Amino acid sequence: MRSWPNFELPYKFSENVLKQAETVPGEITFEDIKSRRDFRETTTFTIDPGDAKDFDDALSIKKLENGNWEIGVHIADVSHYVRPFSEIDKEAYARGTSVYLVDRVVPMLPERLSNDLCSLKPNVDRLTFSAVFEMNEKSEVLTQWFGRTVIHSDRRFSYEEAQQVIETGEGDLSAEILQFHKMATILRNERFKRGSFSFEREEVKFYIDEHGKPTGVYFKEAKESNWLIEEFMLLANQKVAERIGKVKQGQKAKTFVYRIHDRPNVEKLINFSNFIHTFGYSVKTASHKSIADSMNKLLTEIKGKNEQYIIESLAIRTMAKAKYSTQNIGHYGLSFEHYTHFTSPIRRYPDLMVHRLLDLYLHNEPSQNQPTVETMCVQSSMMEDRAVKAERASVKYKQVEFLQDKIGQKFEGIISGISEWGFYVELTDNHCEGMVPMRDMDDDFYEYDEKNYCLTGAHTRRRFVIGQKVRIEILRTNLAKRQMDFKLA
Numbered sequence: 001m002r003s004w005p006n007f008e009l010p011y012k013f014s015e016n017v018l019k020q021a022e023t024v025p026g027e028i029t030f031e032d033i034k035s036r037r038d039f040r041e042t043t044t045f046t047i048d049p050g051d052a053k054d055f056d057d058a059l060s061i062k063k064l065e066n067g068n069w070e071i072g073v074h075i076a077d078v079s080h081y082v083r084p085f086s087e088i089d090k091e092a093y094a095r096g097t098s099v100y101l102v103d104r105v106v107p108m109l110p111e112r113l114s115n116d117l118c119s120l121k122p123n124v125d126r127l128t129f130s131a132v133f134e135m136n137e138k139s140e141v142l143t144q145w146f147g148r149t150v151i152h153s154d155r156r157f158s159y160e161e162a163q164q165v166i167e168t169g170e171g172d173l174s175a176e177i178l179q180f181h182k183m184a185t186i187l188r189n190e191r192f193k194r195g196s197f198s199f200e201r202e203e204v205k206f207y208i209d210e211h212g213k214p215t216g217v218y219f220k221e222a223k224e225s226n227w228l229i230e231e232f233m234l235l236a237n238q239k240v241a242e243r244i245g246k247v248k249q250g251q252k253a254k255t256f257v258y259r260i261h262d263r264p265n266v267e268k269l270i271n272f273s274n275f276i277h278t279f280g281y282s283v284k285t286a287s288h289k290s291i292a293d294s295m296n297k298l299l300t301e302i303k304g305k306n307e308q309y310i311i312e313s314l315a316i317r318t319m320a321k322a323k324y325s326t327q328n329i330g331h332y333g334l335s336f337e338h339y340t341h342f343t344s345p346i347r348r349y350p351d352l353m354v355h356r357l358l359d360l361y362l363h364n365e366p367s368q369n370q371p372t373v374e375t376m377c378v379q380s381s382m383m384e385d386r387a388v389k390a391e392r393a394s395v396k397y398k399q400v401e402f403l404q405d406k407i408g409q410k411f412e413g414i415i416s417g418i419s420e421w422g423f424y425v426e427l428t429d430n431h432c433e434g435m436v437p438m439r440d441m442d443d444d445f446y447e448y449d450e451k452n453y454c455l456t457g458a459h460t461r462r463r464f465v466i467g468q469k470v471r472i473e474i475l476r477t478n479l480a481k482r483q484m485d486f487k488l489a
Contacts, residue, residue, distance in 0.1 A: 068136050
C-alpha cells in the first residue's frame with residue numbers, strides 16, 4: 001500500500017525497459033579502455049550517504065612533480081550505457097529524476113544500471129566522464145581537461161567515516177582526505193566572498209520500523225565531509241559550463257544545458273525584510289553582494305534560536321526557483337556566471353544531456369538544435385518540481401503518522417504562520433507542523449492582522465505572533481490529508 005499521494009510517480013519499470021536493461025553489456029572491454037584516459041593507478045575514493053547504493057561521483061588525487069595537485073572529479077559514464085532514443089533513455093527522460101521518498105526511492109534508471117553497472121563501487125573498474133584539474137595550494141585551477149576515463153575506486157566512505165578522518169586526522173587515506181578538506185575550505189570561503197548564499201538546513205529524517213512506520217525523528221546536518229564533496233562537485237559543474245558557455249567576444253556559444261537561478265523578487269525580499277525586522281534582524285537589499293552577505297550573516301545569527309527554522313524556510317521561499325535552460329542568465333544563489341549539472345547522471349536526466357552535449361562539442365561537432373534542447377530542459381524542470389513536491393508530501397505524511405498515536409499529548413512549539421483560519425505551530429522537538437484552528441479558540445473572538453502577522457483577541461487583547469513560543473496539545477490528525485490540528489495547552 002502506498003503511504004502518500006502518488007503524484008503519478010512511476011513506481012515500476014515496464015517489462016520492455018527491464019528487458020533492455022538486462023541486455024546492456026556489463027563487461028568493460030579493451031576497446032572501451034584504450035580510448036580513455038586511465039586513472040586506475042591513481043588514488044580514488046567515493047564519499048556518499050551510508051545507505052546509498054548509486055555512487056555517481058568519485059574523487060582522485062595525485063601530487064605532481066611541480067608541487068601542484070592533479071584533482072579528478074569522476075562521474076559515472078551513464079551515456080556509455082544509455083543510448084539516445086533507447087527504451088531506457090525514453091523512460092529516463094519521462095521520469096526526469098530519481099525521487100527520494102522517506103521510505104523508498106523511485107529511481108530514474110533500472111537497478112541494474114543505477115546500483116550496478118554505472119555505480120562507482122570500490123575495487124572494480126568503472127567507466128567515467130571526468131573533469132581533471134591541476135590545482136595549487138591556494139585551490140586555484142591552473143589547467144583543466146574533460147573527457148572519458150576509467151577508474152578503480154580504492155575505498156568507499158560514508159560521510160560519517162570521512163568526517164571522522166577530518167576530525168581526528170587518522171584513518172584510511174587520511175592524507176588525501178585532509179588535503180581535499182583543506183582545498184574545499186578555501187574554495188568554500190572564496191565562494192562566499194564572491195556573494196554565494198549559504199542555505200544549509202537541517203534535514204528531517206525518520207527512524208522507520210520493518211512495517212514502514214516512523215518510530216522517531218532525527219535531524220541531519222551538513223558537516224565538513226559534505227562540504228568537501230559539495231565544493232568539488234560545484235567546481236566541476238561550473239568549469240564544464242564555462243568550457244562550453246564562455247566564448248570569445250563576437251563568438252556564439254553552442255547550445256547547452258545550464259542550471260540557472262534568477263535574482264529574487266523585490267516585493268518578496270521587502271516582505272521578508274519586514275518580517276525578520278519583528279525579530280530584530282535585518283537584510284540589506286542594495287546589491288547582490290549586500291543581499292548575500294547580510295543573508296549569510298542572518299543565517300549564522302539565528303543558529304540555535306527558536307525562530308531559526310521559520311526564518312530559514314521563509315528565506316528559501318524568498319529566492320527564485322532554480323531551473324534548467326539553454327538561455328544562460330547565471331546562477332544568482334551561487335554567484336556563478338556559468339553553471340550546469342554534470343555530476344549526477346544516474347539520478348538526474350539533465351546531467352545525462354550535459355554529458356552527451358559535452359562529448360559532442362569536445363569532438364568539435366556542430367551546435368545542437370536549441371528549441372529541442374530547450375523543450376527537454378522544460379520537461380526536466382517540471383519533473384524536478386514534481387519530485388520536490390512528492391518528497392515534501394512524503395515527509396509531511398510521515399510526520400502526521402508519527403504523531404497520530406499521540407492525541408492528547410502536549411508539546412512545545414513555535415508559531416510558524418498566521419492565517420484567517422488560525423495559526424500554524426511547528427513543534428520544537430520534531431519540526432512537525434499543525435494548525436490551531438480559530439474555531440477551537442473559544443476564549444475570545446480573534447481578529448486576523450495580515451500586515452503584522454498576528455491574531456489579536458477582541459476583548460482580552462491577547463496576541464499570537466509568528467515566532468512566539470506556545471504549548472499545544474494534539475487534537476486531531478488526518479493522515480489522508482496530511483494535516484494535524486492542535487489546541488492550546
